[in-house]
Structures are given as structure tokens and as C-alpha cells.
Amino acid sequence: MRFGSLLHFTGFPGDLSVTVTYMILKHNILAIRMSATPLTKATPVNLAYHGYWNLGGHDSGTILNHTIHIISHSYTPVDDQLIPTGQFAMVKGTPYDFTTRPRQTAVVRDEASGRKMELWTNQPGVQFYTGNMLDSVKGKGGVTYNKYAGLCLETQGFPDAVNHPNNFPSQVVEPGHTYVHVMVFRFTAA
Template identity: 40%
Template sequence: MKIINYNLIIIALLFVVGCSKKENNNQSQKENMENIQVSDYGVTAKDDSIKKYTLTNKNGMKLEVINFGGIITSLTAPDKNGKYEDVVLGFTKPEDYFNGNPYYFGALIGRYGNRIANAKFALEGKTYNIDKNDGPNSLHGGKEGFHTKFWNIEPVKDAKFPTLKLTYTSADGEEGYPGKLSVTVLYTLTDDNALEISYEATTDKATVVNLTQHSYFNLSGNFAKTITDHELQINADKFLPVNETLIPTGEQKAVKGSPFDFTVSKPIGKDINSDDDQLKKGKGYDHNWILNGSGMRNIAKVYHPQSGRVMEVLTDEPGVQFYSGNFLDGKFDTKTGGKNEFRTGFCLETQHFPDSPNQPSFPSTELKPGQKYQAKTIYKFSVKK
């Protein structure tokens, strides 16, 4: 009579299953690495070589990123006929990114996204004067903010989808900000046609942090066309009115009954030329909406009827700056021909509120030693036929 050792059989089966999972994981990691290509992009005036990283998902969607400014130079998405086209504005010449990037096309923004009034703030009893690069105010971290820095980029080998890890260390006192700030950003291109952006930061001294991504979108795929025909919905019942220099007044105003009501989807151009004091100050929309809810949630949706493209925005941030491209001035060629004219791109910059360091009623942007700054935003693309 044979005695069957079931324990040995179970151990053997577990070993086979474990090996199979490991092989699948290794295969997935191998495919991810194959879907990340590195190439030469350009050379700066200081003779620094810039690299471009191209990520491709299983559908053929592509994301292109350079290590200067962490800039997204291209992102494709399908239309209702399945045609993939670039949907983010950018320059045709690499040197235009290196020589100031006046529109912040595609850049990572820090230390502080948006504006800080009078380019100063107080923290733990000390006043800090930061770079004044927007009239009396500081904008997007100053003239030499994160959008001008060289980021270390490396592909993430064990990621489920093609992922880039970007790191940068901002020295204590850089652009006037206190503390040595260590920043990590992940760009992930998923197989459901989503760009996921994850932010982390730590400091050795109390500071303020408000990171964001400054890509301009035009879902038509033709960057010479205006975005006023795009239909936008924002999940927000209130927005922040601004003064003449676009600094929030501190009021949190209901959008109902105003041109700022996007609680129900409507064309961006429907009310943009209304006789409204806030629209006149911003030359259109350039305001922060106070998002409903908390945690990771769907906060905005954009639909372009002609192409059928849809972009959903998810974030765990409290606010989003909707900017309708009011300062694009036609000085540069687009990637699809024509010029980057007035309102040919829009931004949905997820973030904390502008001027929070000077406005105690706003959610705090302070970061102290031992704490970790974390935020995440997803731009997800689909098609409506």
C-alpha cells in the first residue's frame, strides 16, 4: 500500500506557482523597461546634454519627458477614430525650453506653484524674501524655480507600468526658500491611458511646499486652434477671487450664477468674455477652484466634441488652478503648425491654494522636518463617440 505525502505535494505546487508568478513579474518588468527609450534631446547654452525619455503603453500611447525641468514635451491620446495625436503644447526647438520657457510648458513647478504675494512670507517668526518674478509677487518658485533645474531621471525596474523616477534636491536658501528640500516625482503611463503623477518631499528645516505640473492641453490635436470649444466640468462649488495682481483676496466665493460655475459641463468659451470683474483681471480664467470632497477623487472632466477625446482629472489636492491660456501671445511656433496664440491651450494645475503662506484660513503648505509631503494627480484619457 502506497502512502501519499500530501504535504510534499502542496509544497511542490506552491513552488511551481511561486516560480510562475516570479516569471510573470520578471516578464512584466522586462516589458516595462523595453517600453522606456532614452535618446539625446539637445544641448543647453552651457553645453549641458539633455536626455529625452519616451514611455509607451500597450495601446501605443506615448509620453515624452526631458531631464531639464522634468518637462513633458509630448503626450499622445486617441481620438474617436483611434488616431493618436499629441495633446500637450510645447516648443518646436529644444533651446526654447532652455532659454526661460516663458509659459512653463510641461514643467514641474516648485518650490511653490502659483503666486505668493509681495514675494515674502513669515514662518516660525522669521520673514523670508523670495524671488520677485511676477510684478510685486513671486510666481511658480521664482525665475530659477524647479522648471529650470536638471532632474535626475531613472526608469523604475519593478513598476507595473512604464514609470520614471525624477529626483531633485533644492539647497537651503534656493530662491529664498528655507530648508534643504529633497523631492521625488513619479511619472507613470498606465495601460488604461492614464498619466499618473506622484509627488514626495522632505525637508531639514521648516519650509513651504506646493508642487504641481504645468502642462497645457489642447484635445483637438491642433495647437493653432483655440480651446474655447472644449467642454469643461469642475467639481467645485466655490472659487478664490483675486486682486489686480492675481493674488487671492481671501474670499471663498460661490460659483453658482456666475461665469465660474462649471459644476455642469459647458464650453470654456461660453462665458469667458462676460462683463465680469474677475474675468477682466485674469484676462479670462486664471483662478483657483476650491474642490469638493477630500482624498483621491474625480475633480474635473474635459470633452472635445470634434475629436471625441475626453480627459478626466483625479487628485487628492484641495484646489485646482484652471488657466485658459490668456497670456499665450503667438511668439512661438506650435508643433502642429501655426502659432501658440491666445487661448490655444488650457491648464488644470492641481495644487494647494495660491498665497497660502500668507493666508492662515487656507489649507497649510508648511512642511517640517520629520514630515513627508505627498500628493498625487491622474490625467486619464478616453473617447466619447
């Protein structure tokens, strides 16, 4: 099953044609493909998917009992405004050290439900958000979502790359070229 949408944005500084396609594939796999083509001039493009996940179910409480492995050897420190400084820091020995497996981007498990989510991407970075700023958000079935009700794994190029050209790969896409961002989620249960 496949569904998607085509959008046109202006002022990025150039106009963009953006397509997002969601694909439900066999064996409990969700794939998301985002693409963007500059129409008028070179434009920074760094799309992100900000979906919340709680493998215990949307009404099961917090994600604090989930375990996560993020396969990365470094992270991008941020300033007091949460903007990347343009530097890389090694994760070894820090609270950001989720490394245990090669090749995938992340693996999330909820032992209580036995559910597992694996994530692959073609992007160099992933932002991990624990929902720590959720505060009485009304959700599905009238459930109220509070702090840690869900987690996000936002794969993308490095934020603020345009201001750190010496350290981060460029996110500027030229007319005639297309930015392509793919995420593949695989869900299993014990």
C-alpha cells in the first residue's frame, strides 16, 4: 500500500517541489520517502519526520521502560539555544553512548509488550527526542499525553549545516538535482 502527497513551497530561498510517500510493505515494514527538488535556485533542504512512538501503545504511559540503541560514534553538541555548535563529540563514556550494533540507525524495544522497532535511513544524523516537553496534550481516544509519553527518532542531515560548512555536509540542493530522504521502520513482536 502506498500513499503520498505533493507540495510546493516558496521562499526557501528558492521554490521547492516536495513529495512525501508512505509505503506499507510486507512483514510489518513502514517506509517513508521524502524528496525535494529546487525549482528556481539553490536551496537548503533538510526534511525531518517527527512521528511519536510508544511501543507499549499510545495509552500505556511513558516510554521510560523502552530500551534504545542508536548506532553512532559521535554527536553534535548544542549551545544554550539548542542550535548545533558545528562540532562533533565522541559518544563514548557519555549519556549519548547508545552504540552496540553496526549498520542500522536505531533499535527500540519495549520489554513489557515484546515489541521492537528497527530504523534504517540514508541520512547521516538522527535526533532522539524523549517527549520531555509534552504537557497535557490531548490525543487519540481522549488520552492525555504527558512527559515521556512517546519518543521521536528524526533522521536528517545535520541541523544548521548551512552555518557550519567546514564541519557538516552541505544540505544545499541545486536546481536539477533532487534531495532524497528514506526511512524504513520494521516492527516485530516476541
